[in-house]
Amino acid sequence: MPVSAPISELNFVTARRAVRVLRPDSPSQAVSLARQCRASYTAGGTWLQPAYERDQCWPENLVALNASWPGFWGLEDGPNGLTVGAMTSLAEMARHPLVRDYLPPLAKFLNLVAGPGVRALGTVGGNLIVGGDLSALAMALDVRVDVVGHAGVRILPLSQWLRERTSEDLLRGFTIPDCRGWRMSLEKLGYRARFSPTRATLACVHDGYRLRLAVGGEGGLLRLAATEAFLNGWAALAPDDFGAVLDCELVDHGWQDSHLRMALRRMTTGLLSEVALGT
Structure with a gap:
């Protein structure tokens, strides 16, 4: 062409x-x-x-890419939720009042993403595409993405796009559903002294009806559907089986490091106490 x-x-x-x-x-x-x-x-x-x-x-x-292109920069509150332009910087998102309204834990969490210089330059879209620290929360929240491709513009769930995306797909932005009032918590595990990808980021969300869990990092981005089903009471398993369910699901999806899986089990237990129990 x-x-x-x-x-x-x-x-x-x-x-x-x-x-x-x-x-x-x-x-x-x-x-x-x-x-x-x-x-x-x-x-x-x-x-x-x-x-x-x-x-x-x-x-x-x-x-x-150019942040002045329509829809590529800024945050906007709309009927479908909070729309974020992909070229909005991490620092801009962290300090935006709409983020404090929709996602209270995120502003503090974003300040843990790399250093100030990286946050000032790095974009939320880039962080999402490479499976960065925002991706686990986006997956748990069922974010929908706005993508420009060779066939035009598509709006679809993040999870579907990550399965189907082509190399020329261009992320214009994404929409977070109206999650005001939801309980959520985030935790990351990384190398403090290195400029390197985070080892793991875990997101735990309670939408008022059920728990949602997602993880991103060395083993890839994963919505923890089996663990969610167990925790929401949809699986006929004994309470002591929680760790086994999580470990098995992580192994099945490429998380092979046993020490990292053990850390994720501890992280999950901690986040559940904050979110599910409201502490």
Whole structure:
């Protein structure tokens, strides 16, 4: 598909290789460039160094996104809940009054995400896409995403999009359902002295009717459906089986580190005491 509008390019050279940064004029043009050039999107760029450490190579092409595109930045309270533009920074989200209204624990939790510089540059959309600290809570809340792709705009559940997404899909924003009054708690486990991905983030939510649990980190992003069913009384198991259910579900979905699973069991017990019991 040819690109009709002119594209400005910026080349910068590192000690390792040159990276071509493409600056499209619109979201649809960004999608076209990502498809044609097999390029990744970049906004705050805070993922580049961790990605290099993991893959030992820099990307050849990057498509730079623009926060001024409609729907890509800011927070808005609407009939379907709280809509967040994907290019809103982590720092902006942490201090926004709507976040304190919808998600009281999140502002404090976001201040634990990396350092101040990363929070000022890093975007909520980027954090969500790479399975960062926001992803577990988003999964537990059944967030819906607004995605621009080669076939147009789609709005669908985050869990479905993560299963079906293509490399050129561009996240414009996401909507958090009206969760005001819900009880929720978050906890993360990571390396304090390293600029590296979090080992695990756990989200526990009570929506007034049932518990919701999700985890993200080294083993991937997972809605803990079997553990939820047990805790909500839908599974005919003895109370002592809680740890076994959680451990089995984690193993089945790729969480192979036994020490990390043990830590998650302790974290879950603590969050349940805060959320389910209202303490």
